[in-house]
Amino acid sequence: MVRYRIAGGSPLGGTAFVQGAKNAALPMIAASLLAERGQTVLHNVPPIDDVRAAVELARAVGASVEFHEPERTVVVDASGLSNPVLPAPIASRFRGSVLFLPPLLARLGEAVLEGIGGCRIGSRNLDFHYRGFVRLGAEVTEEGETIRVRRHRRLRGAAMYLDTPSHTGTENLMMAAALAEGPSVIENAAQEPEVADVARFLAAMGARIAGVGTGFIHVEGVERLRAVEYTIIPDRIDAGVLAMAVAATGGDAGLVNARLEHLGVALRKLEQMGVELSQDGAVVRVRRTGRLRPINVLTAPYPGFATDLQAPMTTLATQAEGTSYLRETIFDGRFAIVGELARLGADIEVDGDAIVTHGPSKLGAGEVVAHDLRTGSALVLAGLVAEGTVEVSAGEMIERGHAELAGRLRSLGASVERITVP
Ligand code: EPU
Numbered sequence: 001m002v003r004y005r006i007a008g009g010s011p012l013g014g015t016a017f018v019q020g021a022k023n024a025a026l027p028m029i030a031a032s033l034l035a036e037r038g039q040t041v042l043h044n045v046p047p048i049d050d051v052r053a054a055v056e057l058a059r060a061v062g063a064s065v066e067f068h069e070p071e072r073t074v075v076v077d078a079s080g081l082s083n084p085v086l087p088a089p090i091a092s093r094f095r096g097s098v099l100f101l102p103p104l105l106a107r108l109g110e111a112v113l114e115g116i117g118g119c120r121i122g123s124r125n126l127d128f129h130y131r132g133f134v135r136l137g138a139e140v141t142e143e144g145e146t147i148r149v150r151r152h153r154r155l156r157g158a159a160m161y162l163d164t165p166s167h168t169g170t171e172n173l174m175m176a177a178a179l180a181e182g183p184s185v186i187e188n189a190a191q192e193p194e195v196a197d198v199a200r201f202l203a204a205m206g207a208r209i210a211g212v213g214t215g216f217i218h219v220e221g222v223e224r225l226r227a228v229e230y231t232i233i234p235d236r237i238d239a240g241v242l243a244m245a246v247a248a249t250g251g252d253a254g255l256v257n258a259r260l261e262h263l264g265v266a267l268r269k270l271e272q273m274g275v276e277l278s279q280d281g282a283v284v285r286v287r288r289t290g291r292l293r294p295i296n297v298l299t300a301p302y303p304g305f306a307t308d309l310q311a312p313m314t315t316l317a318t319q320a321e322g323t324s325y326l327r328e329t330i331f332d333g334r335f336a337i338v339g340e341l342a343r344l345g346a347d348i349e350v351d352g353d354a355i356v357t358h359g360p361s362k363l364g365a366g367e368v369v370a371h372d373l374r375t376g377s378a379l380v381l382a383g384l385v386a387e388g389t390v391e392v393s394a395g396e397m398i399e400r401g402h403a404e405l406a407g408r409l410r411s412l413g414a415s416v417e418r419i420t421v422p
């Protein structure tokens with residue numbers, strides 16, 4: 001078991017690195033299985049547990065995969081792909097396992113997903129994915145936890161749509177359409193920077209994709225895709241969490257490899273609160289000198305405020321002067337942060353689909369639980385502003401998505417320890 005022990009109080013300064021994007025690395029590892037031969041080389045892959053699970057899953061279906069963690073590079077040779085079954089012990093460890101369906105379907109004619117995991121943040125359906133596969137001519141059956149997707153001939157391009165712009169749904173349908181026969185369109189596609197990055201990766205492999213970064217993606221199917229070398233974009237959520245850490249402590253620090261334009265509305269909300277952010281080459285400078293103003297946040301698909309930043313923003317809101325509202329519109333159960341911040345002394349409640357904070361709250365010492373990845377990073381931020389020591393248990397959750405968070409915060413001057421408990 002892993003715990004994070006944080007002794008707060010000092011403003012952060014110096015520089016820290018932003019990791020590569022988790023939610024681009026996972027689909028790209030899956031998409032690399034679309035290439036029948038050659039070596040795919042992915043750079044800037046974050047050494048986190050969800051990526052390690054994706055590597056194991058790719059190996060389980062017959063690919064040869066090496067993850068050179070210190071170099072942050074994954075090398076995939078998918079020529080030996082042989083097994084259509086994504087086994088439950090690995091597949092149910094993370095959400096990204098669903099992204100392995102299209103490559104197996106394209107290459108082997110069948111894909112069997114024995115389970116799916118991911119953070120418990122509400123109901124997380126997959127109906128848009130299945131409906132798209134069926135429109136392309138596949139057959140989808142569900143038996144208990146197992147999902148089986150089969151095709152009897154090459155998939156045929158089709159008009160597909162998503163009721164809401166699903167992130168992995170868009171990636172899955174792009175991958176499936178890339179090797180289908182003829183043209184496809186995906187309406188109401190997700191516009192997240194990671195989705196665009198995956199589209200660029202597929203295009204480098206030889207896919208014909210247009211409309212990337214808009215709500216309409218056009219794909220003209222090709223016969224085959226080739227293995228390529230590619231560098232993944234920085235993780236905007238990791239950057240957002242670090243920026244909020246600096247802001248929460250009233251610090252002044254540089255985030256290396258961050259891109260302000262990927263923060264969307266989150267950037268504007270931070271500015272409204274009184275946080276200064278500026279891009280200087282590859283470095284984003286974050287600075288707060290005055291008091292934090294309260295905020296009204298509505299999570300929304302990109303470029304709206306990212307749901308993955310809602311929990312860390314809630315921690316920040318507890319330090320603002322006045323009442324803040326954070327309304328969650330993407331997931332129906334993403335409120336675990338509320339009870340944990342209350343334990344540390346925050347004046348906070350849930351009102352319908354909104355979190356309401358009355359700040360500034362003095363946070364004190366205490367033991368809290370990282371119920372999911374983003375709750376975990378939000379609680380580390382709480383530790384940075386608390387008077388006294390905060391211990392976050394279930395720290396494994398944090399490591400699903402953030403690489404060496406404790407070490408990187410220490411490089412900014414924070415006192416954060418990662419402790420392994422037997
Ligand atoms: N939805 C459906 N049917 C579908 C697909 C989605 O009803 O077929 C609903 C979901 O139930 C949810 C909403 O649409 O209420 C949004 O879901 P989406 O499909 O966009 O989420 P996802 O693809 O499962 C990815 C990220 C999440 C991130 C969301 C939203 C990956 C592996 N995961 O999930 O990341 O919160 O998009 O941006 O890409 C995280 O990193 O902590 C995380 C949870």
